[in-house]
Amino acid sequence: MTESGILPGSIDEQVIDYHKTMTAESYGQYMDVVLPLILAACPTGRRPVLVIDNASIHNTLVQKVTLI
Structure with missing residues (x-):
């Protein structure tokens, strides 16, 4: 989300429910696309904020x- 709404290019209108198909690998690929969009959408002089929960797809x- 941005101050003006959903970040253009951040969602695929074809994907209705990604919960059944999303994996850590596909999440990483999604972030590769979305992170530059987030940076580009951030107004000059402001810092973007990214909040991620602890869902299993967000961690790899x-x-x-191994401790000895």
């Missing part, structure tokens, strides 16, 4: 650490 195990 990068490396598992």
Whole structure:
């Protein structure tokens, strides 16, 4: 969302319910597209804010650490 509404280009009108098909990988691909849009939509002199919950698709195990 922006001050003027939904960020253009951030949603796919064809996708009605992404909850059944979204994965961490597809979320990462989505963020690759949307992050530049968020930055471009931010007014000069302001900082964008991104709020993400702890849904499993928002997290990916990068490396598992084994303690000795």
